[in-house]
Amino acid sequence: MSPALFVIQFLNGLQLGVLLFLMAAGLTLVFGIMNFVNLAHGSMYMMGAFFAASIYGYTDSFLLTAVLLVPAMLALGLALEWIALRKLYQRDHLDQVLATFGLILFFNELARMIWGPSPFYMEVPEFLGGTIDLLGIRYPAYRFVIISAGLLVAAACYLLIHRTRVGMLIRAGATNRTMVGALGVNIVLLNSLLFALGAVLAGVAGLLAGPIMSVQAGMGEPILILTMVVIVIGGIGSIRGAFYAALIVGVVDTLGRTLLPSLLRSVLERSSADIAGPALASMMIYLLMALVLAIKPKGLFPVHNT
Template identity: 65%
Template sequence: MSPQLLFMQALNGLQYGILLFLLAAGLTLVFGIMSFINLAHGALYMMGAYFAAAAFRHTDSFALAILAGLGGAMALGVALDRCGFSRLYPREHLDQVLATFGLMLFCNEAVRMIWGSAPIFMSLPEALGNTVMVLGTPYPLYRLLIILAGLLVALGLYLLIERTRVGMLIRAGASNRAMVAALGVNIGWLNTFIFALGAGLAGLGGALVGPILSVQPGMGDSILIMTLVVIVIGGIGSIRGAFLGALVVGLVDTLGRTIMPALLRQSLEQELASTLGAAISSLAVYVLMVIVLAVKPEGLFPVKKR
């Protein structure tokens, strides 16, 4: 295996990790701060992708498509919170799981009814379809922009949570909701803001991945499982943990699918090595999660108790 191929796959792993972070950041905010288990988070990711694809089809503007994915998912998040989810926040986790799982199934069937079961493809503008040289290795410009967008989102979330009054209220609400409410803060609207922010990040991830993968019903189900793995590894409620955990998971998953079959081909037949290598690689992330839970049950970067 050439060093150039290995470096390119490392960049692909970084890009996949950034995509996972966009979902994990919103999910860990909602789960860590509001103690709300939202299994419909993958459906918000899927809806963001469909909103972006629909906007791109009607306007032929990629920038408007990204804004439609982000804004549409945020608006849907606000509607879900105010129309039903707010009643589930004080209830047991089992009620939350059942309700959000049902919503996930509903969204999958709704997009089939509206857009059909056939995959929808988004084309990139000509300017974003080029390749650039990264340390002597050609790499798609658009994938590089996804990495940059994820880094900017991570910086923005850090500044929001740690450097603004809204972030102070979010942290205070996570520590003692009753005291914050007694001081005159509308906890209901604060929860709505957090949920809408998480939904917007999921929608942004779906909009960004539209030109790389096909937009189709159920596309959020598989990535939701990987997002939950990221949160467990990084630490529930920790934005830093979600970011670093997503990068670790992205690199392990992508490099494992490249390196493992190559290593097995040295001692096994090519077809058997490819099949066995893919199977082992798909388990590597879950083995990593088990190891982390055995060593640090709270995750690699748990939230500091305030």
């Protein structure tokens, strides 16, 4: 593999990593801080992609689509939390898993009813359709925008959690909900806003992913599995852990799928190597998770409640 191709694949890994972070940031807020197992988080990603594809089709403006998508996902998150999930917070995790799995089936069928079974395809915005020069290497401008957007969201999440009063309340509520409620904080409202924020982040991930992959019913489940792996590796409830783990998983997965077939061709037939390489690359993610858990059972950056 040439150095230029390696750099391009590394950047593609970072691009996948920031998409995973957008998913993991929202899910780790809900799972790690609210102690709520939300399997329907991938459905928020799917609905965000469908909303974005529909709005983009009407407006033909990617920027306007991004602006309109945020309140749409905020409203969807608040409605879902209020109608279906609020009563599950005090139930055990098995009840939460069963309920949110049912929501996955509901949203998949809803998407098929509204948008049909055929995939949607969003075009890359014309002003981002070219390439940029990175130290002599041409790289798609849109993929670079995804990386930049992920980094900006990571910085915003860090500032929100660690530098604002709302973030202080979030961390305090994660440590001792009863005490924070006794001090006059509306925990119910705080939980609703957290869930809605997670839905917005998942929807933004769907928006960014739409132009580089097909938008279709069921697209949320594969990325949800990778997101769970990211959260476990980074540490449940840790935004910083989710960020670093997402980048690691994205790079390992992308480079593994690129490098392993080439390496295996030296010992296997080309067709066999092309089949075995991606399969082994997928296994590497879970082997990495097992290795991290064996060394640090709480993840790379566990949350320390004080």
